[in-house]
Amino acid sequence: MKTGIIIVDHGSRLADSNRLLEEVAAAFSGRYGAQYDIVEPAHMEIASPSIAEAYGKCVSRGATEIVVVPYFLGPGKHFTQDIPRLACEAACGHPGTHVRMAKFLGLDDHMLEILATRVGESLERPETGLNGISAGERGPESRS
DSSP states (O other): OEEEEEEEEOOOSOHHHHHHHHHHHHHHHHHHTTTOOEEEEEESSSSSSOHHHHHHHHHHTTEEEEEEEEOOSSOOHIIIIIHHHHHHHHHHTSTTOEEEEOOOOOSOHHHHHHHHHHHHHHHHSSOOSBTTBOTTOOOGGGOO
8 A cells, every 4th residue: 555645735826835835745755755655745725736636646656545734733724624625525536545634733842943943043134024124114015
């Protein structure tokens, strides 16, 4: 039995955001490829590949056991309702396969380390606001 991993985020209209998930999936595959040789990214909505498309790719690569991994921090509506529904719909199109859903990322010491790293990086940058925006400014579109 081959296992396929689908890492799912929300999906975005911003190509850079969607590309980041592809990088996450590739990095996961690079690090854990000996254990999980089938890893696909998917977006819950807005962008491709969808969960159904990623599921189909996993199956075409030989997976019969599919683990859907939400790239979400908490147990919101997408985790509790939308992703399970979309994963089950995808599985229905592929008899002989089984779908499981992993837990959301949640609270973990590794997440706390990442938060501390991001705070440190922010404090080392010369700007004082959000991505260089000072208090009272609206953002890059307001600068002329």
